[in-house]
Amino acid sequence: MTTHTDARLQSTVDHVMALLHRNDLVESLVHAQKQPRQELVETIVHRQQLAALQNKLRRLHFADLAHVLEVLPLEERGVVWSLLSDVTRGESLLEVNDAVREQLIEATPRDELLRAIARLDGDDLVDMREDLPDDIFDQAMAGLADVDRDWVANTLSYPEDSVGQWMSQEVISVRGKQTIAEAIAMLRSLDRLPHNTDKIFVLDARGALSGMLLMEDLLLGDPARQIADVQRKSVVTFQPEDRAADAAMAFERYDLSSAPVLNSRGKLLGRLTSDDLMEYLHEEAHEDVLNIAGLLDEEDLFSNIRNAIRNRWLWLAVNLVTAFVASQVIDAFADAITQLVALAALMPIVASVGGNTGNQTTALVVRGLAMNQITLNNLGPILRKELSVALVSGLFWGGVVGLFAGAIYHHLMLSVVIAVALLLNLVVAALTGVLVPFALHRFGRDPAMGASVLLTFMTDSMGFLIFLGLASAVLI
Amino acid sequence: MTTHTDARLQSTVDHVMALLHRNDLVESLVHAQKQPRQELVETIVHRQQLAALQNKLRRLHFADLAHVLEVLPLEERGVVWSLLSDVTRGESLLEVNDAVREQLIEATPRDELLRAIARLDGDDLVDMREDLPDDIFDQAMAGLADVDRDWVANTLSYPEDSVGQWMSQEVISVRGKQTIAEAIAMLRSLDRLPHNTDKIFVLDARGALSGMLLMEDLLLGDPARQIADVQRKSVVTFQPEDRAADAAMAFERYDLSSAPVLNSRGKLLGRLTSDDLMEYLHEEAHEDVLNIAGLLDEEDLFSNIRNAIRNRWLWLAVNLVTAFVASQVIDAFADAITQLVALAALMPIVASVGGNTGNQTTALVVRGLAMNQITLNNLGPILRKELSVALVSGLFWGGVVGLFAGAIYHHLMLSVVIAVALLLNLVVAALTGVLVPFALHRFGRDPAMGASVLLTFMTDSMGFLIFLGLASAVLI
Numbered sequence: 045m046t047t048h049t050d051a052r053l054q055s056t057v058d059h060v061m062a063l064l065h066r067n068d069l070v071e072s073l074v075h076a077q078k079q080p081r082q083e084l085v086e087t088i089v090h091r092q093q094l095a096a097l098q099n100k101l102r103r104l105h106f107a108d109l110a111h112v113l114e115v116l117p118l119e120e121r122g123v124v125w126s127l128l129s130d131v132t133r134g135e136s137l138l139e140v141n142d143a144v145r146e147q148l149i150e151a152t153p154r155d156e157l158l159r160a161i162a163r164l165d166g167d168d169l170v171d172m173r174e175d176l177p178d179d180i181f182d183q184a185m186a187g188l189a190d191v192d193r194d195w196v197a198n199t200l201s202y203p204e205d206s207v208g209q210w211m212s213q214e215v216i217s218v219r220g221k222q223t224i225a226e227a228i229a230m231l232r233s234l235d236r237l238p239h240n241t242d243k244i245f246v247l248d249a250r251g252a253l254s255g256m257l258l259m260e261d262l263l264l265g266d267p268a269r270q271i272a273d274v275q276r277k278s279v280v281t282f283q284p285e286d287r288a289a290d291a292a293m294a295f296e297r298y299d300l301s302s303a304p305v306l307n308s309r310g311k312l313l314g315r316l317t318s319d320d321l322m323e324y325l326h327e328e329a330h331e332d333v334l335n336i337a338g339l340l341d342e343e344d345l346f347s348n349i350r351n352a353i354r355n356r357w358l359w360l361a362v363n364l365v366t367a368f369v370a371s372q373v374i375d376a377f378a379d380a381i382t383q384l385v386a387l388a389a390l391m392p393i394v395a396s397v398g399g400n401t402g403n404q405t406t407a408l409v410v411r412g413l414a415m416n417q418i419t420l421n422n423l424g425p426i427l428r429k430e431l432s433v434a435l436v437s438g439l440f441w442g443g444v445v446g447l448f449a450g451a452i453y454h455h456l457m458l459s460v461v462i463a464v465a466l467l468l469n470l471v472v473a474a475l476t477g478v479l480v481p482f483a484l485h486r487f488g489r490d491p492a493m494g495a496s497v498l499l500t501f502m503t504d505s506m507g508f509l510i511f512l513g514l515a516s517a518v519l520i
Numbered sequence: 521m522t523t524h525t526d527a528r529l530q531s532t533v534d535h536v537m538a539l540l541h542r543n544d545l546v547e548s549l550v551h552a553q554k555q556p557r558q559e560l561v562e563t564i565v566h567r568q569q570l571a572a573l574q575n576k577l578r579r580l581h582f583a584d585l586a587h588v589l590e591v592l593p594l595e596e597r598g599v600v601w602s603l604l605s606d607v608t609r610g611e612s613l614l615e616v617n618d619a620v621r622e623q624l625i626e627a628t629p630r631d632e633l634l635r636a637i638a639r640l641d642g643d644d645l646v647d648m649r650e651d652l653p654d655d656i657f658d659q660a661m662a663g664l665a666d667v668d669r670d671w672v673a674n675t676l677s678y679p680e681d682s683v684g685q686w687m688s689q690e691v692i693s694v695r696g697k698q699t700i701a702e703a704i705a706m707l708r709s710l711d712r713l714p715h716n717t718d719k720i721f722v723l724d725a726r727g728a729l730s731g732m733l734l735m736e737d738l739l740l741g742d743p744a745r746q747i748a749d750v751q752r753k754s755v756v757t758f759q760p761e762d763r764a765a766d767a768a769m770a771f772e773r774y775d776l777s778s779a780p781v782l783n784s785r786g787k788l789l790g791r792l793t794s795d796d797l798m799e800y801l802h803e804e805a806h807e808d809v810l811n812i813a814g815l816l817d818e819e820d821l822f823s824n825i826r827n828a829i830r831n832r833w834l835w836l837a838v839n840l841v842t843a844f845v846a847s848q849v850i851d852a853f854a855d856a857i858t859q860l861v862a863l864a865a866l867m868p869i870v871a872s873v874g875g876n877t878g879n880q881t882t883a884l885v886v887r888g889l890a891m892n893q894i895t896l897n898n899l900g901p902i903l904r905k906e907l908s909v910a911l912v913s914g915l916f917w918g919g920v921v922g923l924f925a926g927a928i929y930h931h932l933m934l935s936v937v938i939a940v941a942l943l944l945n946l947v948v949a950a951l952t953g954v955l956v957p958f959a960l961h962r963f964g965r966d967p968a969m970g971a972s973v974l975l976t977f978m979t980d981s982m983g984f985l986i987f988l989g990l991a992s993a994v995l996i
Binding site for chain 1: 814
């Protein structure tokens with residue numbers, strides 16, 4: 045199995061693509077699957093390609109295979125999937141992103157799916173739980189040893205994206221009264237160490253965590269000494285209810301590569317490792333972008349249209365309602381527009397600039413909330429700063445817009461009205477941009493979700509109301 | 521020094537805030553700094569508070585202190601900063617985010633700044649390079665040992681956010697012809713091991729990397745065996761020119777906690793560790809959100825107004841120009857609007873729904889590009905999917921909007937016009953949403969930068985053009 049850094053992986057992907065498309069392997073295979081007669085596939089050319097492709101795939105690391113599956117359009121993905129062994133399917137299902145996993149699970153016959161996940165362990169099943177159909181999950185659970193089954197049930201009882209769901213069962217502990225030599229002998233007796241074992245945990249007589257030993261402490265320490273005497277007492281620990289996002293921040297802050305998870309009485313429950321948290325960060329990293337734009341979930345780039353629409357319709361519908369409300373604000377000023385049609389042309393400028401500045405503020409606030417940087421304590425200064433920026437920007441850009449509008453329409457009061465309206469709408473944008481995500485966060489909602497739609501609603505309808513209202517009062 | 525997971529850190533922040541604000545310590549200190557007479561500060565009450573605060577701060581881990589600095593408004597931040605020792609200032613400067621680092625460096629007198637960074641090592645100086653004034657950086661460089669100075673100069677010669685800039689100098693290597701016992705003896709002779717040492721690297725006779733040993737191989741292996749015989753040959757390696765983002769993906773993919781960085785001839789240059797890459801991911805994680813919204817850089821939540829405006833004016837200016845263009849599209853149809861003022865009320869709906877769906881597509885594409893999932897090879901299927909979604913959504917939502925518009929304005933052809941215009945604008949949105957970020961990426965630009973402004977420009981102006989153009993042709 046070979047591993048690839050990204051530039052090299054790209055050429056593998058290109059190669060797989062090329063193999064798939066030489067003589068249109070995809071089409072003939074998809075075609076063959078639909079028809080019982082397989083002559084097309086059975087031609088020698090195709091068999092050679094198939095063998096070359098299978099060979100290429102077999103040499104890939106599971107994680108690389110997952111990437112290949114992610115970047116392949118649906119039909120090509122199906123062909124590659126059909127060439128994989130059961131074990132490989134199970135392992136690469138673990139590695140693909142949620143959206144692609146969902147698609148693959150949906151597209152795989154139930155008996156094949158069961159065979160694919162039959163070899164996975166408890167931690168793996170936890171990772172896949174929410175994407176597996178209930179009965180498939182139950183059957184896979186039935187195949188686990190009792191202790192693993194208990195682990196899965198326990199782990200799944202913790203909240204989503206909590207440390208409890210991301211911790212691993214594989215953890216090594218020693219007793220404080222053992223010597224270093226005894227600890228090494230114990231390690232030697234193990235089949236293999238859990239991946240990324242950089243430290244082992246020390247338990248006291250009651251089974252509670254009392255400290256840790258780095259691997260180098262074992263390697264370089266005096267074998268005869270008692271562990272209780274040489275252990276490091278300062279350990280960053282987590283509880284299963286802690287948020288995975290906070291744990292990731294703590295890992296980064298304290299340069300950890302693994303850490304123990306304890307229950308409230310100090311008993312060792314499991315282990316968190318940096319690779320799992322990197323996976324979490326990687327998954328969450330760009331999720332705000334999706335949520336702010338009004339997508340409910342991560343989406344397979346090639347998902348079928350039904351899934352894509354299901355993922356998007358809710359915020360589109362909200363947007364439609366809010367757009368109608370904004371439209372009715374305009375409708376209320378129909379008379380003014382008939383008398384001065386320039387109002388219709390200028391009003392989207394007020395709305396658009398308001399929307400844009402508001403989005404800038406929202407982005408900062410959503411990010412600050414994600415990093416635990418915004419609390420009730422410092423909300424005041426943040427609001428003050430955003431309002432100040434809005435006032436200064438509003439005076440300047442309002443003036444610029446006023447000048448341009450004046451130059452185009454030769455109407456002094458119209459210039460003044462649009463300048464003032466723009467200034468006021470920037471104030472609305474700053475207030476909305478800070479307070480909407482903050483309020484969502486306070487009420488336990490995702491502050492990013494649909495933020496852009498809600499913000500634009502405010503800046504559009506208030507923009508129209510302020511501009512047309514002022515214009516009606518002053519000009520008409 | 522105590523470490524905190526996030527919930528516990530929050531209470532520390534609250535405590536610091538409370539200390540700062542009891543009897544308005546901040547105001548009196550800021551006041552005292554401006555005035556030579558310090559009676560106010562010298563009152564016993566204030567001295568007690570100051571001592572309590574300093575005590576609290578001294579017990580914090582540098583990384584926690586950095587978080588406290590990040591969440592404090594400017595004046596409070598200044599007070600806390602003034603209480604820190606030089607060494608603590610240097611270490612916490614390293615840990616704060618770029619925007620806050622910039623603010624602190626700006627606010628600190630040059631001689632104090634020099635003292636603060638005097639104790640930092642080469643790797644640390646590389647991290648801070650772009651925020652330090654040139655002459656301060658040069659003076660700090662002059663204080664380094666020759667070998668460190670060379671390291672800094674070399675490292676800075678690699679591109680921004682490349683592996684070269686994120687790798688660390690601290691790396692342990694052994695020769696293949698040594699025995700395990702000799703390697704252990706060598707480790708024992710070191711003052712301390714680099715943090716997160718989970719493996720050491722094996723070099724061949726020419727000094728090129730030939731493999732690696734996990735710490736457990738040293739611990740559990742036969743001391744008499746030659747390293748060349750027991751080393752693990754399959755090593756994920758990086759080159760200094762690789763992108764840090766790709767390295768982070770590879771770390772996650774292959775569950776790494778450290779990896780060697782080699783030059784093109786296989787010579788060991790340095791070491792990448794997962795904690796550094798987590799820091800990178802953490803910094804970059806939410807950056808797309810900022811860029812899509814049209815912010816140039818990360819921004820201190822409490823930055824002064826000048827900095828905030830500097831960070832935002834460019835895309836605001838672009839937005840203003842594009843909004844004017846869209847406005848002139850409307851202006852060209854002034855006659856039609858005068859004849860049927862409902863057009864003015866309905867046109868923002870077409871623009872708004874187009875903007876929202878386009879933002880959904882852009883968010884997906886920006887994310888896919890960040891994860892290396894979109895290439896010329898699979899652009900076709902992605903575009904096809906987005907266009908299909910746009911057509912289906914457009915037919916459905918166009919119909920809904922048409923019905924509503926018909927119900928409000930009792931005008932059949934107006935219903936048909938807005939339905940068709942909405943459908944067409946969703947197609948524009950899908951095309952723009954995919955192609956703009958993809959094109960920016962192909963030309964080596966950040967695909968997220970200002971994406972929202974460019975997208976809205978297209979959906980606004982095309983939305984107005986399609987809707988008003990159709991209406992003029994059919995209705996007027």
